[in-house]
Amino acid sequence: MTDKVIIAGAGPAGLMLACELGLFGVDAVVVERTPEPRIDAPGVAVNATTIELLDQRGLMDELREGAFPLPTEHFGFVFMESANPGRPHENTLLLLQQRLETRLEKRARELGVEFRRGVELTGIRPDEDGVTVELRGADGATEELRGSYLVGCDGRESVVRTLSGIEFEGVDAVFHGIVGEVEIEHSELQAEHIGVHHRPTGGHFLGAPLEPGLFRVMSAEFGYEPPADDVPVDLEELREATVRLTGVDLKATGIRWLTRYPNTTRNAERYSQGRVFLAGDAAHVHYPFNGQGIGTGVHDAVNLGWKLAATLRGRAPKGLLDTYHAERHPVGQAACDNVRAQVSLCHPPQEMAPLRAIIGELTKFDNVRRYLLDLVTGLSVRYPSDQEDAHPLTGRRLPHAELVTADGATSIPALLRAGQGVLLDLTGGLATPYTAETEGLEDQVTIVFAQATPCIEAEAVLLRPDGHVAWAADTDRDPEGLRTALATWFAAPTACRGAAPRTHVSRLP
Incomplete structure (x- = not known):
């Protein structure tokens, strides 16, 4: 029997879990079907909770270099001032997911975590003592890998979740979204292309120069039918979406990577089943607002990592691993719910305009603004306590004082x-x-x-x-x-x- 933990997926949740297990000296292996670290990671922001989770493991100093702090937060693109003396937390940072994943993988390797890239997980056989996974390489060769636990961090189409038979019900809304990086001369960019813009149509557009000649773009049109799945996204589709959202043509000349993304909301029925666990997008997916996708996944990993390590090292009180689902499933549902509420504020625009105006007025009250800020940045998370008359701080995170x-x-x-x-x-x-x-x-x-x-x-x-x-x-x-x-x-x-x-x-x- 091995004490190895198998992690399926090398996204933010899987990589953060690898770092946590490596920190505790646990034998861990990351199985990832892509042969090289991906360049098409769509995330662009990390919020206050994510920053603090990374900071407590010494990972933020390097990542802050070149990251851009946002002056405001938003709830459904109703913007709120977030920096004030009574809120001792950092603002959301514009930080590409690719940079985050690179830093996490580097740290995991330093801690002795093994990486198996270019292999696909095709089967799992859990039993009372562990889990056997079946792997297939790019050459078609198959092998088996045995571990004490398996954690599915393999995204919204999770093979681990599917093979485990865990339900993943939710809502698929009519939506057309494009995200990617395109080649364009920066002299061709207009003011309407740069920054984050909420449009009167209810959609929004994000554009950010990454380096000379390279531009990150993200479009969102709620209630707009996308092309069929078998139609490849191209520059013309992006140009037309950009014109609809900004009124100005985007004169891109090439594609580094470009893909469509959905407006899907789902929360797995269970985050654990025997010796199999789910984390990140494998457990919960929602529209990408406020860096909550990355943040909730990283938070999953930090919650689960020390509990797995304590169990494998014989330092876990009875029922410790059961607290992972008990604590994180409600958090995943809360993220899904608040993001759906934000999306509802965006569309349909005519019907939502009066409500947006009222929400905007309410955010002028300090307690309302603080509630919404904590909600969208993950700072509102408070794990339940069995203690009677528990102190108000119990279950929460402390400010990084x-x-x-x-x-x-x-x-x-x-x-x-x-x-x-x-x-x-x-x-x-x-x-x-x-x-x-x-x-x-x-x-x-x-x-x-x-x-x-x-x-x-x-x-x-x-x-x-x-x-x-x-x-x-x-x-x-x-x-x-x-x-x-x-x-x-x-x-x-x-x-x-x-x-x-x-x-x-x-x-x-």
Whole structure:
């Protein structure tokens, strides 16, 4: 029997999962049918939650170079100011999916993850002890690969989901969308081509110069019948769509890549079935608004990665893997629902115009704007808690605040780099001596003493390895609540086996 985890698909979700498993020392292999990293990845943005998830693993510094922060967020192209002192989160960044995937694959390989490119997954045979997958190479040769778990991150047409018999019902709306990269002299571009434009017709157009002579384009026309699937998309189809949306001809001379995309909304019935899991577009698909497609998939991967690793290393309390579906399925459904609501604001335009105007007025209220901003950027995610009277922070993510410890300045993402849990005492250890509760869990939970910060409204916080709050307390001590949280998310020491990073305790004088 092998402890290997097989990941089907090398998109953002699969690659992020590979990085997470590699960080925890889990033997993982990525199986991808394309022989080379794809150049036709359609995503163009990463939102605040995605940025924070990447940042807590040390992946954002390189990606920020050349990325462009958007000054606003939107809900169905009703734009909202997002940067203000009361919102300690970064704005959405224009960052091509291709760059993100390149960075993630590089990191996964550094962590020892194996890649099998140019092979297609054609069959799966799960059993009580693991999963056997059947692979076929480009030359037609077949082989089998055995693992403890299989995770389908293989997109909206997921073979893993289909072969597992997991239902993927939803809505297919009438829609014509084109995305790709075309060759054009930048002197031929007009103002109407550059940036993001919502049109009175209800559709929208996005255009962005990538490099001299290369232009990223994305068109969207709701309620407009596309050509038949067997008709290849070409420059004339793109030109006609551009004229309808902008009124100005796009004088492209060549295609680097160009494809149509649908307006489909689906959420898998289950995200797990025995030893088979789904993540990313294999689990949920919706219209590409607010970077939620990439973000929700990356969030899936970070949620699942540490739970698989804990299980394989013998450090998982009972039922830990079951929490993946319980936590992520509602999040996937919420993303589908809010995106459908946004699309409804766009079409039909005449009927929606009064509602758009009212939504625009409502966003002038701080609490409404904050609610919508958190919703579309993934910051609203709060995992449920079984604790009675759980602290308001429980289940949420902390802002990426700067912290002061006896060892100097640090931050929330820096504390999560190694993927351990973190018990954060914001009194400097003066008022909440909780360290005794973590006895025997030193290889799983790092204890940090830091000065209080107004960004975190608690005196003590327990963070899971994915950065979500497992428990928090204010001035009243809650050792029983902490013990319950530790038992829920971290294994008793007698269950542990294998090596693990040593804990680091940072104290204030």
